[in-house]
Amino acid sequence: AQKVTQAQTEISVVEKEDVTLDCVYETRDTTYYLFWYKQPPSGELVFLIRRNSFDEQNEISGRYSWNFQKSTSSFNFTITASQVVDSAVYFCALSEALIEDSGAGSYQLTFGKGTKLSVIP
């Protein structure tokens, strides 16, 4: 069974500080996908990044960066120079391919419990 653990329930930082959100996952599959989603107070789920299990390159997108380490089953997310608009709940998620005999497929997401980030002005 797949499992995602986000040990940090809540984090508070002062604006312009850097913050890292931790994510550890468990899976028996060799092929899987990892995601980060942001859920602001308005409630929608905003896709941030997807990474497949064969791509361990770190990625930077503006103030966001991700560190994928297969050896430790971790996919951590860093926000540099945090801003008040970054305040949200951040979910790490894992999906494994499930292919039925019929050919129907599913990549259901298993989410972590989320980390609530509060950026204080």
Place this chain on the structure above:
Amino acid sequence: AAGVIQSPRHLIKEKRETATLKCYPIPRHDTVYWYQQGPGQDPQFLISFYEKMQSDKGSIPDRFSAQQFSDYHSELNMSSLELGDSALYFCASSSGLAGGGGEQFFGPGTRLTVL
């Protein structure tokens, strides 16, 4: 760009009533997922459809059913509603197996309140 559309956005029902939630995926997306997110919880997978066939089933109560129609929109039918069904219900769509990873684009959610 077109996004996933969910209707209604808010719904208030009494206990033991029924509710129908609708989801319109992104054009050319053939896979739909339903998730339930209780207050302060993470989204939990309910059910998915690929090319109008049920492709996977998660923690969906027997009181709930869903289907995907010929135009790929999906409906989640909920009967005998209970207080514990109060949650945010997300629909997500993806382009199925193409490209791998099934990157899922989420709709804005339907907030169901059961009184």
